[in-house]
Amino acid sequence: MAVVPRADVVTIAPPGPFFTTTTRGARIIYLEGYRFSRHRESGVKTRWYCTTHHSRGCPAVIFTIDHDKIIKCNNTHNHA
Numbered sequence: 001m002a003v004v005p006r007a008d009v010v011t012i013a014p015p016g017p018f019f020t021t022t023t024r025g026a027r028i029i030y031l032e033g034y035r036f037s038r039h040r041e042s043g044v045k046t047r048w049y050c051t052t053h054h055s056r057g058c059p060a061v062i063f064t065i066d067h068d069k070i071i072k073c074n075n076t077h078n079h080a
Contacts, residue, residue, distance in 0.1 A: 019068055029062060031075055036062050045071075053079045 018030040029036040029048055036048040039061075046067065050060040058079060063072040 017062075017070060027067070029064075031062065031073070034060065034075070034077060036060070050077060053077065 016031075019027065020030065021027055027038055028051070035051040037051040037054075039047045039049045039054075041047075044065045046064045048062040048064065050058040052058075056079070058077050059074060060077045061072075061074050062070055064070050
């Protein structure tokens with residue numbers, strides 16, 4: 001049985017970064033329709049990478065301090 005997307009359902013992403021938690025409790029960031037996962041932490045600084053295509057070389061990355069303050073962002077992706 002094929003899954004058919006519904007034309008009457010519209011998903012609207014909030015403007016700017018959106019911090020949330022996965023069902024397993026991991027923190028993630030949504031930014032402009034892309035999902036970022038925590039990569040590593042060093043003191044109060046955290047590096048987040050593009051979840052969907054990091055393993056394929058996507059250069060998009062976000063740096064935060066104190067868990068939710070973005071200090072640097074490269075939101076240039078090499079995929080759609």
